[in-house]
Amino acid sequence: MSGTTPIAKPTFSLQKYGIVLAFLGLCALVSLVCQIKVMQGVWPVNVFLTLNNLMLILHQISVNGVLAVGMTFVVISAGIDLSVGSVLAFSGMVAASFATRYTGVTVWSDTYMVLAPVTAALLGGALCGAVNGWIISRFRIQAFIATLGMLLAARGMTMAVTGGNPISALSPDFRWFGTGRLFGVVPVPVIILILVFAVAWVILNKTVFGRYVYAVGGNEKSARTSGINTRAVLMWVYVLAGFLSGLAGIILTAKTGSAQTAAGTSYELDAIAAVVIGGASLAGGVGRLTGTFFGALIIGVMNNGLDILGVESFYQLIIKGALIVIAVIIDSRRMSP
C-alpha cells in the first residue's frame, strides 16, 4: 500500500486540530454547566461566555503561556527546563529592584524606570538560560540535572538580591506591563503573549534554526553528522527559554505589583503540562506551538471554569490531574493508530 490512501487526509487534519476540538469540548462543557445555573436562576447571564471573562482567561494564562513557548523549543530539542519558575522569580526580583520607588534614588526618570528593569530582567533571564545551555551542550550533562541545579541556584539568587525580602511599590509605568490595557479592552500581557507566540512560530516554522531544533531533538547524532552545529542550537534553545522566563517574570511582577521570593514556585510543571497537552513528545523531535497555545488555554479554562463553578479545591486538583493525563492518552493514541 502506498502512503497516499484517501483516508490519510482526514487523519492528518484530526491530528492537527484534535487539541482544538478538545479545547472547544472543554469550553462547551463549562458553559453548559454555567447555562444550567443560568436556567436555575443563579446568574442572569452565562458568566463564563462574557468577553470580560474570555479576556480574563487569556490574561491569566499569559505568564504560563510565555514560559510554555520557551519550553516548547526545549522539549522539541529533546530537553527539559526545570528552572523556568526560579529564573522567573530571579528576573522579577531584578526588575523590581530597578522599578521600585523605595530605593531612595529619586533622580531616575520615568523612562529609566521602565527601560532599566525590563532590560535587566530579560538579560538576567537570558544569562541563566545561557548557563543552562552551556552546561548542557559543553559538558553533555542531562538537561534534567543541569536545569535542576539552576532551579535551586536561581531561587537562591532571588533571595540574595534582597536578603529574602519582597520588593514592592513599583513604578506605575513598569506596572503597565501587567495591568495596562490596549484600547481599554485587551490587557497588555495578552498582547505580549500573542506577539511572543507569533514571533516564536515564525522562528520555529520558517527559519533554518527552527528546522535545526527539530533535527537535534529527533536525532542529535545524525543532526551533527549532517553538519548542524548541535551545540550552538542547544545553547540558543536554552537562552531563548531563559529570556522568555525573564519576560514572564516581568509580566508576573507587574501584575501582582510586587516581586516575591516564592514567586513562580512549580510553574515549570504548568509549562511542561501545556507543552505536553499540546502534543509535544518529551522524547524530542515532535511538537508545535499552536498545540502549546491550546494546551495553555485548556489549563487556563480549567482553572477559571472550576473557580467560577465554585468547585472545592481538593476536587479541582483531582480533575486537573485527571484531565492532563487523559489529554496525553488521547494524544498518544491518535499519534500511533
Added chain:
Amino acid sequence: MKRFLLSTIALASTLTISTAMAAETDPVRIAVLMYGNRAEFVQLMEQYGREHPAVVSGQAKLTYYDGRYDASVQNDQGQMAINTLHDAIIVNPMDYEANIDIVTNANDAGIPVIVTNARLNTDQMTSEVVSDDVEGGYLEAKAVLGQLECAGNVVIIEGPKGGSGEIQRGQGNEKAIAECPEGAVAVLERQTANWSRAEALDLMQNWLSSHPDQIDGVIAQNDEMALGAIEAIRAAGLEVNDFAIAGIDGVTDALRAVKAGEMTSVLQDARGQIQGSIDVALRAVLGESYEPQSIIWDQYAGDLDWADGQSARYDIPWTVVTEDNVDDLLADRQ
C-alpha cells in the same frame, strides 16, 4: 610513659578549666528554627530577633535555620542544633504534628525549647510565645463586617487547607459572621489561595466574573491574599473603595494599602513573638536572676504579663491597623 600520662592529665584538666571559664563569659547560644525564610513575616522576625537588646549586647547569640518549608528538614535541624550544643531552641514550626519531635528531642537533651508564631500539638515545650489565630481571624472578619454593617455578601480567601493558620483563622472568621443577624451576611465563596498574592489575584478575578456586582467584602486570611484581591478588583476596572477588605499579618505592602484607605490589616507582632521568645529562652537558661530586656513587656503592659518567664503560654496581642495608627507602624519599618 608515666610522664606522658601525667602531662595528658594536666592538659586535660587545663582544658576542662578553660572550657568551664569560657562558659561563664560565652554568650547564650540560641538556635532559631524557622519553617522557611521566603515569607516577609519570617524575615521580619529574624530582623527583630537580631535587634533584641541581649543579642545586640552579645549576651545571646542567635543561629537561624531555614527549614525550607519541609517538616522533616526542620526536625533534622532541631537535632543538629542539639548536636552543636546550643543552650536553647526557639522553633517556628512548619507542621502542627510532624514537628513535635523537636520538642521531644530538646527535652531529652535537657535544653529549653520555645515555640513561636505557629503551634505544635503538645504541651511539653518550655513555653509558647504565639498570637491566637482564632482571635486574629475574628478581628479581621469583624473589620469587614463592621464596614458592611453586617449586611452583604463576602468571600473568604483561605490559607493552605488543613494548616493550623487556615483552620484557626477560619474559626475566627465564622465566629464573627455568626455574631451578625442570621442570614444577613452570605458567604458566596471560600477557597484557598495558599497564602499567595498571585493565586489570590486569579481566584478573585474568577469570582468577580462569576458574581458580577455581588461581592461586597473580602476576608483574606493573610495580607498577601488581600493584596491579590485588591489587584484583581483594580484589574477588573472596579473601585477598591466599594469593597470592604481585610487581611492578617501587617506586612509592609498591606500597611501601605491601609494608608491608601484600601484595606484593614490585623498586625501580628513579629517583634513581640521573637523578642518575647528570646527573653523566655534566656530566663530558662540563666535562671531567676534574668530580667526581660525587650520593650514589648512595657508596650503590652496590662495585656501581657512576664510572670517571671514561667508561663506555659504567652499570647502576643493583635493590633488592628487602620488609617489612625498606620503611620507609626510604617515608620517602624524603614
